[in-house]
Amino acid sequence: MxxxxxxxxxxxxxxxxxxxxxxxxxxxxxxxxxxxxxxxxxxxxxxxxxxxxxxxxxxxxxxxxxxxxxxxxxxxxxxxxxKSKYPDHFAEAAEAEAAATAIRQYAMQLIPGLLQTKAYAEEVFRAYHPTATQEMIDSDVAARLERAHLLDDPTTPLLWAVFDEAALKREVGGGAVMAEALRHVAGLARRHRIIVQVLPFKAGAHAAMEGHLKLMEFEDAPPLSFVEGPNMGKLLDDPATVARHALMLNLLQAAALSPKESLALIDSVAQDYEHGEQHP
The missing domain is CATH 1.10.260.40 (lambda repressor-like DNA-binding domains)
Structure with missing residues (x-):
């Protein structure tokens, strides 16, 4: 042979x-x-x-x-x-993400990585690693922004994100950073590149209160889900678990504001940041 x-x-x-x-x-x-x-x-x-x-x-x-x-x-x-530019707990998920035809996710406390601006990402990584060198932070930010090139394709992958209202109102980096970050998300939604919904505080208890959740679908392979916490994450392929996570995302989408209402809220919060107004 x-x-x-x-x-x-x-x-x-x-x-x-x-x-x-x-x-x-x-x-x-x-x-x-x-x-x-x-x-x-x-x-x-x-x-x-x-x-x-x-x-x-x-x-x-x-x-x-x-x-x-x-x-x-x-x-x-x-x-x-x-060899990966990503942390060990996220490397395999990032590779799967790059091959996905559709990504659905719930973001509990922050804007998802694929949708972050440079300034927002810098603030997030500095909070994660307060004693890291600037070179290390710059490397992490560059890798995150490189991931976002997935959205350069006009249609694939489909990205549908549900933001908790907390992700909009947790002030990361100050008003100017938040306004830019939210305007970036709103711009992608207006160009019909992504679908965004906001899960308002008034929705009360919901299916994913314990953390972030991502579901990835592929053209020629079964779906995968990814769950993560502080400096840890796990890519899951058990069909029953993935089905449960898909149901959780369905419930979140049903409980969230419509895409139109969500975009209006994102615009309103961004405008408040631009005018220096504080959010409770």
Whole structure:
């Protein structure tokens, strides 16, 4: 058998590695379930690896090399996947986000990363890392703004964000920073690039009071959800869990103001910040 060439890390190594895995598995006559069973992962997880929506870790790569007779190909190329500009707890979610066709999320305390301005992101990272060097903060901000280029495509991914009213009224960086940040979100909504709803305080108790939630859908792989807390996050693929999170987002969208009402509220709060008015 001719040994496959190592992948070019400057391309999309996750997608290329997934395509090679599918080819090798089918050549070996194995189902996704059969390949995943010794690793105690589902066939759908193998499918996500093949589709490039999940990262291949070294322990999996070594098993695939041995089982499929790949001569260390997968293990060697895992190095390209291990390098990330994002924190370990978020790296795999960021990679999945980049492959998603639709993203729905609930933001409890702050404007979501994909929608942040440079000044807002700087304030957030400085609050997270009060003793970090400016070079470290600048690197984090640059990575966050680079993620936002996902929205350069006029239609994909569909981004539907539900903001808690607290995210609008928590003053990050002062009035000028908040006004700019909210005007940026409103501009994306007016250009029909994103859908935004605000969950008002008067909505009371709701399904996601415990934290942030993101659901990602893909063209050729099952959906994933991502939950996060302080310096931690987890990407989930269990169908029952993902279905529960999808229901939670449906309930939040139903309880939130309409997109038109939400845009009016965002404009109003931005105007208050511009005029120096305080929000309770």
């Amino acid at each position: 001719t040994r496959p060439k190592d992948l070019d890390p400057s391309s999309n190594p996750r997608a290329l590695l997934g395509a090679e895995l599918r080819h090798a598995r089918e050549r070996a006559g194995l189902s996704q379930e059969a390949l995943g069973a010794p690793l105690f992962v589902s066939g759908s997880f193998i499918g996500q690896l093949e589709a490039g929506t999940r990262r291949m870790h070294l322990e999996y790569a070594a098993h695939f090399d041995e089982t499929l007779g790949m001569g260390g190909f997968f293990a060697r190329n895992c190095g390209a996947l291990a």
